[in-house]
Amino acid sequence: MSDASTAFQISVRELVEFVYRSGSLDLRFQGKSKLQDGIKLHQKIQKSQGIAYRSEVTLSRQIEVFDEVSKAVLLVSGRADGIIDIDGETTIDEIKGTSIFLESIEIDTFPVHWAQAKIYGAIYGRDNNLNHITIQLTYANFESNEVKRLRKIYSIEELEAFFIATVELYKKWLFLKNQWRYERNNSLEGIAFPFERYRPGQRKLAVSIYNKIKTGGILYAEAPTGIGKTMSTLFPSLKAMSQGLVDRIFYLSAKTITKVVAEEAVTRLYEESDQTLKLKSLTLTAKDKICLNEEVTCYPEKCPYADGYFDRSLDALWDIVSNERSFDKDTVVRYAQKHKVCPYEFSLDVALFSDLIICDYNYAFDPRVYLRRFFEFPTEKYVFLVDEAHNLVDRARTMYSAELQKDKFLSVKKQLGQVDKSLSKAIDGINKALLEVRKACDDRGLYISADEKQDIYEQLKRRSGTIEKWLSENHLAPFYQEVLDLYFDIIGYMRISELYDSGYLFYITEGDKNTTKYKLFNINPASQLKRFIDNSVATIFFSATLTPLAYYSTLLTGDVEPEALSLPSPFDTANRKLVYATDVSVKYKDRETSVRGLCQYIDTMAAAKKGNYLVFFPSYAYLKQVADLFETLYIDKYDIIKQSRDLSEADKEDFLQTFDADAIMLRDKSLIGFAVLGGHFAEGIDLKGERLIGVIVVGVGLPMISFENDLIKNFFDYEMDAGYEFAYQFPGIGKVMQSAGRVIRGETDTGVIILIDQRFQSLTYQRILPPRWGKETTNLDTLKRQLDDFWEEHR
Ligand code: SF4
The missing domain is CATH 1.10.275 (Fumarase C; Chain B, domain 1)
Incomplete structure (x- = not known):
């Protein structure tokens, strides 16, 4: 039998909305604007009711639920909008703001509203030894401010019976959760780190994360490529889960590819545990990517998966939760089709039964789409693992604008x-x-x-x-x-x-x-993000590029001196040749004259050893200028591929396929890919081994001068006297580091990185460039010898 000592919590509203759900999904219009209005309207009505009216009364009851084989504890809690005691008569008032005409609301139009108020009545009635109670629903129209009150009188026995019947309907879900938690925690307790040994830095990272979850708070972790960030963050979080320190883990990411890596990490843990690992993992997919219709029209007349959704969704939920452990996109869609329910809405329901939720940042941080079911009134212990956290700065600015x-x-x-x-x-x-x-x-x-x-x-x-x-x-x-x-x-x-x-x-x-x-x-999104981060017991920001740290911590959490960890690369630096080219100016005003020199650099790099190379440019225009001349000069000497604007997913895939390791054996010349800094091929792609042996980064990555970037500059000039840095320099260096990080992805990888911009030599850049990159310089006269020597050593 499972451990029943720890209570599961559920709010009264969540309970009744879960068990009494019925009808169709209709997202044509939800009146969400009324959240603030709703609160104000509640307060206005509450204040107008006189002293006999007690507002926002907290009610709760913990009950033991059992049958012949199972037992669990459930804490049901909530706040009644109002309780009125007059002349020995008690009324429970539940206020609902609405845009609907009040005349169209009849006594039983909304059974779920009655159910919610009746549960409050049951708890209050029994706690206060009453023998009957009046349940009142107060509907208030947002626009007209008109109010309509509906009342029913119940004996406490009736309400008590209703409460018990409601919990009874929830019982099988509760037992499922309880049993699962017991099995999950036992199984997690026994999992071992799924690799033969920790890579250098990996253990330190994992231990720091575990300790942070234990103490609570925020940790920044800069962990270079190769440390195995995904496993190093997931593994300690799961260990903490086994000890009851965490109820649910949110693995948050901006990119599909990193979500896939997280899924693979879970699969690895499962395989390494001889398939005994008990962990339910869900990947949330955006609505437009998982929708089963041609058009996203979420209402019953247009969508058969929305029509009657709530009549079928619990059966679908039971089916998938009882039979699957991995709720990836294909699995969710398969069950959604089987039960004819909307896969997107269904995935949100499945989330309630998932231990690990792999999803985009916006499900945790975006005020428009965050997962209300978890974060509106959090009752559980959540951990946020924020992957590639450097991406969150721009994403958060967009979310909060x-x-x-x-x-x-x-x-x-x-x-x-x-x-x-x-x-x-x-x-x-x-x-x-x-x-x-x-x-x-x-x-x-x-x-x-x-x-x-x-x-x-x-x-x-x-x-x-x-x-x-x-x-x-x-x-x-x-x-x-x-x-x-x-x-x-x-x-x-x-x-x-x-x-x-x-x-x-x-x-x-x-x-x-x-x-x-x-x-x-x-x-500066820090204050906005902080409110959402407060929903977690611990949040870990991790990335290969959190340099300079003060830039990211100022913008993500507002911490001047955050708790942070910076780990060295686990790979031997001797396997990498990193040089700064100092003889070509690539400033905007010098671009015209730089083109030929850049072509020479590319040629020298690609001629030194046959292989696959990428060259990153600050803009498509510059890329084209250089690529056009390069093609003219070297069309027969190299294979060339260029990134263009608006590549489709298939085009992107084709581009990467060109970098196939096997193809290099068949090819009689080097392959050179022209791409843009900050673009699709500049981060998140993993071209291991022979798939990529060299990278040139042209420029210091400065974002385009724009109206909004200048606003950022002025803002931080005023706030911190660091406008140029915050608007241009720091985001730019992040992009350079990401591009440079495409080469050397594994322990035995060797490769060259050439950073071309005279500005890298300035004091300002020297201060922020990672010390591990060293200070070796090059020019067109010496590069060939430097590369020949390097490749000679690494034959
Ligand atoms: S299947 Fe598509 S259109 Fe239908 S409810 Fe779901 S998301 Fe909306």
């Missing part, structure tokens, strides 16, 4: 004509407010401020109710999608506006009249 484009409002208004006056009026109202605010722009058509324009938010808030009402009543209107898209822009903007803090700038840029953009631009 929002913009409105004026032309979208006009376009919808045009389509609407006079079809719906109230909707037209609402959009007009917002449009006028945008026009008014735009007057703040200067002669250049620009307005920048540390403060946002509150008038925009106020108008959006005032008008969004009308748009929601229209959306909820006009699902089949021909321009429904356009209005819905606009509505999502509005909601996104409002939500970000509610988060606006000192890490933001607000700006308006006037294009021509109607392309004006209003943006809440997040520049």
